[in-house]
Amino acid sequence: MLKGKIGLAPMADYTDYAYRELCREYGAEFTFTEMISVEALIRDKKESFQMLPKENEKNIGIQLFGANIESFVKAGLMVQNYGDWIDINAGCPVKKVVKKGAGSALLKDLNKLGEIIKALKNTVDIPVGVKVRLGFDEDIGEKIINTVQENNADYVIVHARTQKQLYSGQSNWERFKDLSEICNIPLGASGDIYSYNDAKVLIEEYGVDFVVVARGSIGNPWIFSNRKPDIEELKETMIKHAKMMIDDYGEEKAIRRFKKIFIGYTKGLKNARELRKKVAYINSYGDLLNVVSELK
Numbered sequence: 001m002l003k004g005k006i007g008l009a010p011m012a013d014y015t016d017y018a019y020r021e022l023c024r025e026y027g028a029e030f031t032f033t034e035m036i037s038v039e040a041l042i043r044d045k046k047e048s049f050q051m052l053p054k055e056n057e058k059n060i061g062i063q064l065f066g067a068n069i070e071s072f073v074k075a076g077l078m079v080q081n082y083g084d085w086i087d088i089n090a091g092c093p094v095k096k097v098v099k100k101g102a103g104s105a106l107l108k109d110l111n112k113l114g115e116i117i118k119a120l121k122n123t124v125d126i127p128v129g130v131k132v133r134l135g136f137d138e139d140i141g142e143k144i145i146n147t148v149q150e151n152n153a154d155y156v157i158v159h160a161r162t163q164k165q166l167y168s169g170q171s172n173w174e175r176f177k178d179l180s181e182i183c184n185i186p187l188g189a190s191g192d193i194y195s196y197n198d199a200k201v202l203i204e205e206y207g208v209d210f211v212v213v214a215r216g217s218i219g220n221p222w223i224f225s226n227r228k229p230d231i232e233e234l235k236e237t238m239i240k241h242a243k244m245m246i247d248d249y250g251e252e253k254a255i256r257r258f259k260k261i262f263i264g265y266t267k268g269l270k271n272a273r274e275l276r277k278k279v280a281y282i283n284s285y286g287d288l289l290n291v292v293s294e295l296k
């Protein structure tokens with residue numbers, strides 16, 4: 001079961017093995033895979049299996065998304081030996097996902113969400129948690145918490161925005177005070193955690209049991225240990241991160257994927273703008289080393 005107070009949130013196209021391992025090394029107490037499609041798993045899609053945790057990973061949740069109860073069960077049974085718990089994605093606001101009835105669309109059909117939780121709980125041997133938003137169009141946080149706990153989920157993580165809000169406005173931390181009153185299972189918070197202190201405040205003052213950090217960890221694995229690296233450590237970490245990705249994906253794909261993380265690592269640096277432009281055109285590890293060496 002998810003253990004710890006501060007962990008890495010699932011992020012599609014980011015939280016791959018290299019990202020997770022780096023965050024873990026810098027203090028993330030638990031991690032999640034990117035969201036993985038239950039339908040793709042059932043169809044034996046190779047890329048989806050590559051997204052599963054590796055053997056050495058501990059305290060890691062496998063996040064699944066889908067809209068069909070039987071598919072969740074089939075996929076859950078297929079993947080349960082790879083991770084420590086299964087997390088149901090009931091929060092993704094992306095059109096492509098919602099259109100199919102998955103992600104945050106499940107918040108429009110709480111009966112179905114309940115059925116998915118129940119079905120998984122009855123079949124897999126590992127804990128099952130859920131990651132939700134406050135609602136689809138409107139905030140129905142209490143109803144969601146009730147559904148989740150009535151169906152015996154092992155924890156719930158709330159990103160305190162509705163689907164309609166996407167990423168606008170502020171994550172409504174005040175709502176954690178209300179929700180923690182009625183929530184009898186571990187309650188996790190997500191949304192706008194940009195420092196170690198934010199995490200601490202949420203746990204100490206808003207009544208949540210743990211937090212997950214997403215955007216605040218991009219290029220900043222130090223958020224998990226409340227440190228700021230000097231420029232040398234920053235450069236070393238970037239290189240290490242890119243190397244780990246190359247081991248997994250090969251040079252071309254790794255460098256392509258690393259580019260957006262480069263933006264995170266260079267936030268606030270003197271010549272970030274110029275070098276971000278340069279990095280857009282690189283396609284080899286050697287090129288990356290050159291750009292990184294120029295960072296000031």
Ligand SMILES: Cc1cc2nc3c(=O)[nH]c(=O)nc-3n(C[C@H](O)[C@H](O)[C@H](O)COP(=O)(O)O)c2cc1C
Pocket residue numbers: 009010011012013014034035063089091092131159190191192193212213214215216
């Ligand atoms: C690029 C990106 C990808 C994301 N992918 C997922 C995902 O696969 N599953 C999920 O539950 N949430 C996903 N999220 C939502 C985050 O886990 C988190 O709940 C949200 O970003 C708010 O937290 P933050 O303010 O710390 O970023 C994603 C967010 C971002 C920015």
